[in-house]
Amino acid sequence: MNPNLKCSCTAHAAMQPVALAEALLGVQCGDCQGMVMAMDDWRAWKVAHPNRVPHEVDDEVIEVFDLAAVRHCPACDRLMQRLRVSAGPDFRIDRCVACQNLWFDQGEWRALVSRGLADRLDELLSDGWQRRLQTEEVREARVAALRRRYGDDCIDELDRIRGWLDTQPHRDELLALLRAD
Ligand SMILES: [Zn+2]
Structure with a gap:
């Protein structure tokens, strides 16, 4: 991960190396605490350390995530793609398709680790996972509409x-x- 990146948050702060797991580095913004990790680094880490448990990085647990913000890749400034982690609007991570960088808002890496998903990112980013969550969301929305209508x-x-x-x-x-x- 290039350590000279500037965060795309309003502070445009310099990003510092951060250990997401033993032998897995990302960079973190000192202002918004957001983190960038290269998927290539993650894949190399996963192959070399299949049973290693990722660190829960963050100073505090944030329950509510930033919903609306559109994220730009700190490396290339392209718009990042939002990916579902779970059904519902509350938990998405961002990916730069061009650089294969992942962005984690404050608390998101910790949330992935605590759900046992931080070492399953390849599954999470797959079309199958994304489609399944989309289907689940549509179904939940349908049930919610029926409940509003019929009680x-x-x-x-x-x-x-x-x-x-x-x-x-x-x-x-x-x-x-x-x-x-
Ligand atoms: Zn990029």
């Missing part, structure tokens, strides 16, 4: 009936009976 009691009861129906050997006949006049 929690109604949807809970529907879930209960569906759960019971799924245990019945004659499920389809029972459903047909329900629909019959």
Whole structure:
């Protein structure tokens, strides 16, 4: 990782080397505490130390992440791509497709480590993972809309009936009976 990078935060502070794990270095902004890590460095680290546990870097745990900020790559200034870590809008990391750099806002690396994801970044960045979370988000949004429309009691009861129906050997006949006049 180039240690002479300037952070893209408003302070444009110089970035300092930071150890994300034993033998895995990134750089960190002294102002916003954001960090950049090269995916190549991560891959080399992963191959050399498959069982090594990443460090939880950060001074404090931040519960709420920066949602709106658009991130520019500190190395090339291109717009970074937002990637889902989990379903919902609250946890995304940024990637520069050109440089293969990852950006972690303050608290995000620690959150990845605590969820056991810091050594599974290749999975997390895969199309399959991103697609699965997108599908999950669409499904959750649909359920939320149904709950707003019909009320929690109604949807809970529907879930209960569906759960019971799924245990019945004659499920389809029972459903047909329900629909019959
Ligand atoms: Zn870049």
